Amino acid sequence: MSAIVTRIAPSPTGSMHIGTARTALFNWLYARGRGGKFLLRVEDTDKERSTPEATTAIFKGLEWLGLDFDDEPVFQASRAERHIEIATQLLASGHAYKCFSTQDEISQFRDAARAEGRSTLYQSPWRDIDHSAHPDEAYVIRIKSPNEGHTIIKDQVQRDVKIRNDQLDDMVLLRSDGSPVYMLAVVVDDYDMGITHVIRGDDHLNNAARQMLIYRAMNWPIPVYAHLPLILGPDGKKLSKRHGATGVEEYQLMGYPASGMRNYLARLGWSHGDDEFFSDEQAKDWFHLDAIGKSAARFDFKKLENLCGQHISQTQDAALLHETLEYKRIKDDEDSAHKLSKRLLPALYCIKQRAKTYGELIEKANFILIDRPIKIDEKAKINLSEDAISMLNTLTPQLHNVSWSREELEALGKFVAEKFDKNFGKLAGPLRAALAGQTVTPSVFDMMLILGRDETIARLADVNAKGSN
Numbered sequence: 001m002s003a004i005v006t007r008i009a010p011s012p013t014g015s016m017h018i019g020t021a022r023t024a025l026f027n028w029l030y031a032r033g034r035g036g037k038f039l040l041r042v043e044d045t046d047k048e049r050s051t052p053e054a055t056t057a058i059f060k061g062l063e064w065l066g067l068d069f070d071d072e073p074v075f076q077a078s079r080a081e082r083h084i085e086i087a088t089q090l091l092a093s094g095h096a097y098k099c100f101s102t103q104d105e106i107s108q109f110r111d112a113a114r115a116e117g118r119s120t121l122y123q124s125p126w127r128d129i130d131h132s133a134h135p136d137e138a139y140v141i142r143i144k145s146p147n148e149g150h151t152i153i154k155d156q157v158q159r160d161v162k163i164r165n166d167q168l169d170d171m172v173l174l175r176s177d178g179s180p181v182y183m184l185a186v187v188v189d190d191y192d193m194g195i196t197h198v199i200r201g202d203d204h205l206n207n208a209a210r211q212m213l214i215y216r217a218m219n220w221p222i223p224v225y226a227h228l229p230l231i232l233g234p235d236g237k238k239l240s241k242r243h244g245a246t247g248v249e250e251y252q253l254m255g256y257p258a259s260g261m262r263n264y265l266a267r268l269g270w271s272h273g274d275d276e277f278f279s280d281e282q283a284k285d286w287f288h289l290d291a292i293g294k295s296a297a298r299f300d301f302k303k304l305e306n307l308c309g310q311h312i313s314q315t316q317d318a319a320l321l322h323e324t325l326e327y328k329r330i331k332d333d334e335d336s337a338h339k340l341s342k343r344l345l346p347a348l349y350c351i352k353q354r355a356k357t358y359g360e361l362i363e364k365a366n367f368i369l370i371d372r373p374i375k376i377d378e379k380a381k382i383n384l385s386e387d388a389i390s391m392l393n394t395l396t397p398q399l400h401n402v403s404w405s406r407e408e409l410e411a412l413g414k415f416v417a418e419k420f421d422k423n424f425g426k427l428a429g430p431l432r433a434a435l436a437g438q439t440v441t442p443s444v445f446d447m448m449l450i451l452g453r454d455e456t457i458a459r460l461a462d463v464n465a466k467g468s469n
C-alpha cells in the first residue's frame with residue numbers, strides 16, 4: 001500500500017474553530033500513527049472573506065495544539081493557473097463544455113422548472129452543441145455530469161452513501177471571468193498533494209459526490225473519504241458561542257494544556273473502548289477510522305477540564321514550567337512570567353495535583369509568588385486569634401532547631417499543638433494565614449518545605465510581631 005497522506009484544509013475566514021482543530025487532530029493521528037504525512041492547505045480562494053489574521057490563527061492554533069504538518073503549506077489561491085489547466089484539459093477531453101447561458105436564461109429555466117414541479121438543477125442547452133455553433137460571447141466551463149446511474153461515496157464513517165446522478169448538476173468549473181471554482185480547486189489540490197485520505201466535516205459529504213465527478217473525468221484515483229459528524233453543544237444543538245468558547249485560541253487563553261485538549265478532542269466522536277485518559281502515543285497507536293461514531297458528539301466542558309487536570313498532574317515539572325510560562329507570555333504578562341520562572345519549579349510537585357488550567361496552577365502557587373510583608377485576607381485573619389498567635393509564637397523559635405524535613409516539621413507541629421491542648425488542625429489555619437495569607441493553600445508542610453527555613457520563619461515573625469502589638 002502506498003504511504004498515507006492526509007491534510008487539513010481550513011478556510012482562513014475567522015478564528016480557528018474547535019471543529020477544525022478536531023478534524024486536524026484526526027488527520028494528524030491517522031497519518032502519524034501509520035508513518036504517513038499530514039499536510040496543511042490554506043483554502044484562501046474566497047478573497048472577500050479570507051484575512052491574513054485568520055491565516056495566522058490557523059498556524060498558531062496548529063502550533064499550540066502540537067499538530068505539526070509536513071512539507072510547505074499550500075495556499076490554494078496561488079494555484080489558480082493549475083486549476084485552470086485542468087478545466088481546460090477536461091474541456092479538451094470532452095468531459096466539460098462551454099456554456100453561454102446568461103443569468104437571465106438560467107433564472108427563467110429555474111422559474112419554469114419550479115412552476116412545473118421539475119428539478120431546478122440547470123440543464124444547459126450548450127451541453128451537446130458543436131463547437132462550430134459557439135458564439136463569441138462570455139462563457140463558463142461546466143462539467144458533464146452523467147444523467148443516469150448512481151454515485152456511491154464509500155465513506156469510512158457514514159458507510160456507503162448512494163446519490164442519484166441526476167441529482168448532480170453540471171457544475172461550473174471556471175467562471176466567466178476565467179477564475180476556477182472552489183470545488184475544482186479542492187480536487188486538483190488534493191490530487192497534486194497526493195492526498196490518500198480525506199477526513200473532514202460531514203458538511204462536505206454532498207460535495208464529495210460532485211468532486212468525484214472530476215476525479216472520474218480525470219481518471220484520478222478517488223481518495224478514501226471519512227466525513228465526521230458535527231460537534232454539538234451540551235444541549236444537542238450545533239456548538240456555538242452560546243455554549244462557550246468555539247475558537248481554539250480562546251481555549252489557549254483559558255489556560256488549558258494542549259495535551260489535555262488533544263486527548264479531549266480525540267474523544268469527541270472517536271473512542272477506544274472505555275479509555276478516557278491517554279497519551280499521544282496511545283492515541284496514534286489506537287486511532288482508527290472504523291471507531292469514529294456516526295452520530296454527532298456533544299461537547300462536555302466538565303470532561304475537558306477533568307482530562308486537562310489529569311494531563312497537568314502527569315506532566316514533568318520542567319515541561320510544565322515551560323508551558324506555564326508560555327501561557328503567561330501569550331497573556332502578555334512578561335513580568336509575572338519572569339517571577340514564575342524563578343520561583344515556580346520547586347512548588348510544582350505539590351500544586352500540579354489538582355489544577356485544571358495553568359491559571360489555577362498559578363493561583364495555587366500564590367504563596368511562593370508573593371513577597372513579604374504578605375497581605376492576609378479577611379477570611380484568613382479570622383484564624384489569627386490571640387490563642388493562635390501564642391501557638392505560632394511558641395512554634396517559631398523552635399523552627400531554628402529542626403532539620404527541614406517533612407517528618408520533623410510534622411512532629412514539631414503536633415508537639416506545639418498538643419502543648420496548647422489542641423490537635424494539629426487548630427494550628428494549620430493560623431499557619432496558612434501566616435505563610436500564604438489565605439485559607440485555601442497547599443499543605444502547610446509543603447509550603448514550609450518550598451519556602452525554606454528563613455522565609456518561613458520571617459513570615460511567622462511578621463505575624464508574631466503584629467500580633468504582639
Ligand code: GLU
Pocket residue numbers: 008009010011043186199200201204
Ligand atoms: N475549506 C473547507 C472548510 O474549511 C474544507 C474543505 C475540505 O476539507 O475539503 O470547511
